[in-house]
Amino acid sequence: MRRVLVAELRRSAAPGAGVLVLAAGFLLGYGDGGAGSGGWMSLAVVQSFGLVLMWPVALAAGAWQARREHRTGVLELVATTGRPGLQRVLPVCLAMGTTVVGAYGALAVLTALLDGTGGYLPPGALVILALGAVWLAGGVWLGLALGRLLPSVVTPPALAVAGLGLLIGLQSLPVGARWVAMLASPAMPLAVQGVHDHDFLELSGRLDVAHGLLGVAVAVTAVVLLAAGSRRARAAALLPVLLGAGLAVGLAPRDGSPGVDGVVAGVGVDRVAQELVCTPDSPQVCVARVHADLLPTITAPARDVLRGLARLTPAPTRAEEDVTPHWVHAPGPGGRPDTVTFTVFSGNRGLGPDAVASRMAAQVGTGAWAGCSAPFAALDAADAWLRGHEPPAADPERPDVARVHQLWQVLRGLPDRVALQRVSAVRVAALGCAHDLDRVLAG
Amino acid sequence: MTLYLRSRRAPAALAVAVAGWAAVWAAWPLLSSERDVEGPVVVLTVLLLVCAASATLGSPDVGLDRTAALRWPWRRLVHVLVASGVLVGLLALTLASGARFGPFGVVARDVAGLVGLAALGAAVLGGDRAWFLPLGWTLPVVAGAVPDAGRAEVGRVLTWQLQEGHDRASAVTAAVLALAGAAAYARLGPARRDDTGRAS
Numbered sequence A: 001m002r003r004v005l006v007a008e009l010r011r012s013a014a015p016g017a018g019v020l021v022l023a024a025g026f027l028l029g030y031g032d033g034g035a036g037s038g039g040w041m042s043l044a045v046v047q048s049f050g051l052v053l054m055w056p057v058a059l060a061a062g063a064w065q066a067r068r069e070h071r072t073g074v075l076e077l078v079a080t081t082g083r084p085g086l087q088r089v090l091p092v093c094l095a096m097g098t099t100v101v102g103a104y105g106a107l108a109v110l111t112a113l114l115d116g117t118g119g120y121l122p123p124g125a126l127v128i129l130a131l132g133a134v135w136l137a138g139g140v141w142l143g144l145a146l147g148r149l150l151p152s153v154v155t156p157p158a159l160a161v162a163g164l165g166l167l168i169g170l171q172s173l174p175v176g177a178r179w180v181a182m183l184a185s186p187a188m189p190l191a192v193q194g195v196h197d198h199d200f201l202e203l204s205g206r207l208d209v210a211h212g213l214l215g216v217a218v219a220v221t222a223v224v225l226l227a228a229g230s231r232r233a234r235a236a237a238l239l240p241v242l243l244g245a246g247l248a249v250g251l252a253p254r255d256g257s258p259g260v261d262g263v264v265a266g267v268g269v270d271r272v273a274q275e276l277v278c279t280p281d282s283p284q285v286c287v288a289r290v291h292a293d294l295l296p297t298i299t300a301p302a303r304d305v306l307r308g309l310a311r312l313t314p315a316p317t318r319a320e321e322d323v324t325p326h327w328v329h330a331p332g333p334g335g336r337p338d339t340v341t342f343t344v345f346s347g348n349r350g351l352g353p354d355a356v357a358s359r360m361a362a363q364v365g366t367g368a369w370a371g372c373s374a375p376f377a378a379l380d381a382a383d384a385w386l387r388g389h390e391p392p393a394a395d396p397e398r399p400d401v402a403r404v405h406q407l408w409q410v411l412r413g414l415p416d417r418v419a420l421q422r423v424s425a426v427r428v429a430a431l432g433c434a435h436d437l438d439r440v441l442a443g
Numbered sequence B: 001m002t003l004y005l006r007s008r009r010a011p012a013a014l015a016v017a018v019a020g021w022a023a024v025w026a027a028w029p030l031l032s033s034e035r036d037v038e039g040p041v042v043v044l045t046v047l048l049l050v051c052a053a054s055a056t057l058g059s060p061d062v063g064l065d066r067t068a069a070l071r072w073p074w075r076r077l078v079h080v081l082v083a084s085g086v087l088v089g090l091l092a093l094t095l096a097s098g099a100r101f102g103p104f105g106v107v108a109r110d111v112a113g114l115v116g117l118a119a120l121g122a123a124v125l126g127g128d129r130a131w132f133l134p135l136g137w138t139l140p141v142v143a144g145a146v147p148d149a150g151r152a153e154v155g156r157v158l159t160w161q162l163q164e165g166h167d168r169a170s171a172v173t174a175a176v177l178a179l180a181g182a183a184a185y186a187r188l189g190p191a192r193r194d195d196t197g198r199a200s
Helices: A001-013 A014-030 A042-050 A050-071 A073-077 A085-115 A123-149 A155-171 A176-183 A205-227 A231-251 A289-308 A352-367 A377-389 A402-412 A416-431 A437-442 B002-007 B010-031 B039-057 B062-067 B072-096 B104-125 B132-143 B151-160 B168-188
Strands: A202-205 A267-268 A274-279 A285-288 A318-322 A339-341
Touching: A001 A085, A014 A042, A014 A085, A014 A352, A014 B132, A042 A050, A042 A085, A042 A123, A042 A176, A042 A202, A050 A073, A050 A085, A050 B132, A085 A205, A085 A318, A123 A155, A123 A202, A123 A205, A123 A267, A123 B039, A155 A176, A155 B039, A155 B132, A176 A205, A202 B010, A205 A231, A205 A352, A274 A289, A285 A289, A285 B132, A289 A318, A289 A339, A289 A352, A289 A416, A339 A352, A352 A377, A352 A416, A377 A402, A377 A416, A377 A437, A402 A416, A402 A437, A416 A437, B002 B010, B010 B039, B039 B072, B039 B104, B039 B132, B072 B104, B072 B168, B104 B168, B132 B151, B151 B168
Parallel strands: A285 A318, A318 A339
Antiparallel strands: A202 A267, A274 A285
């Protein structure tokens, strides 16, 4: 058995399939210059996202190998051995599966090294990685089985095109049917539309089980189909996938089921990743557990921001990461006057702590606070006054600039003590989601 | 002529192409209420048809072909042109129906460019592998793995299959590919390789 496997590994299309899968996944992950945030969940999702290309490639590779076997007459040769069907197809299945899943694993390692992935490791990330491997192996075996049924030149490219078409089709399902995509798409997290930042993502256990069940069912059906010698056996091969699909549909969470606080069924927030990790000394600076590696670098700039706001009454005494993922459509928490919030996400992570801090400091320390989202001219004016900068007087393209300057002049006309009170009041009112900040500022 | 077409497996390729085309055309109204088929789906359908057509670019016996006293370059050139024409015609038929593959310019550009790539592939890699190039370029583009570099010139050349009909960079790319492919194939013919991947 081992000798056969080694021969298959060397002589079949398996090595080429592995290289292609690796290239496809790498292209999808890094074609846009890297999509990961450096966390493990982000790595798992990017890796799984790569299946959009890796899975169709695996299908095509399987069919290509099947056609080669057909052309070279290997099947007739092997059929002369007195072995049961399953034993005859096992070597090629193992060879193709090993290289393709090996390439998938190598891609994960490569991504982890390139992104410097580390820190908090949620079990869900490992589950997503494992599910992807199951689906990928199933894909290459399905390609083999279909290629053996239809050994034509056109089968491999047709399967690749159809595979990608299927994934794109699943991805564009309307709201209400997205749970089908979460269940049946090999690139499951692709269906999590609107979630660009994955550090706080958690998939429900039931979704994981249902998705895995269906993946295993597809793989089993493919192998049985390969081993089947008669028409009746081939029909029986459909049994596992039908059974698996039935169970999976029964298990999978549907859109809009209770307890779902994300955008799609089965998508939730990882509460452990959200827990705050704080500096022991004050003024306290806190980040989410998943971003704990940033704490040493963000502490100094965050304290500078606090120092800049120290003249306010009440003055903020701590800085805290806003851990509500921006894809959760929930009302933001009421702002606390003693806290300045900042956000860390894959988009601004690369910019460094100073960029995070300058966003945190903007608008009297409410710049990164997402509780209420109206643009407030009064906040800009108050901020300019506190920093002692004169805001630009006018900008033909932005009418609100003139308003900011006007409000700033109001502040400048007041005695310092009164103006400082007004600036403090504007900040507190903004954190309370008051709408009429201009009036607060003008007194 | 009939023998030539049969030796190129043209009837089977045509059947596959028509079946793929008909499947997408019939399925589209079920999936969407729009009359115009979405861009990526159009590109994938074109790709499927080109892959089917690419199967006709090979020859069961390249060596035997070369002994025939025929004017092969012309015959091969006509073959590529006719294949492109059939595909464009097939897709253009849908413009009058309830599921339109269009706009016509985009379809014609994609067919021309992808057939050119397939012809290039046939000339370099052999008839059985002619689909490697069109598939290998188009799948990543449709899957979104190729950045269009903020729609800069380079990006639009790299993702030419998906660009709008009036885009010049993509049209030029497709034209270059079509010409290069047709020229290479007409001149060289399908490469001699057997199925185990070694040149024979």
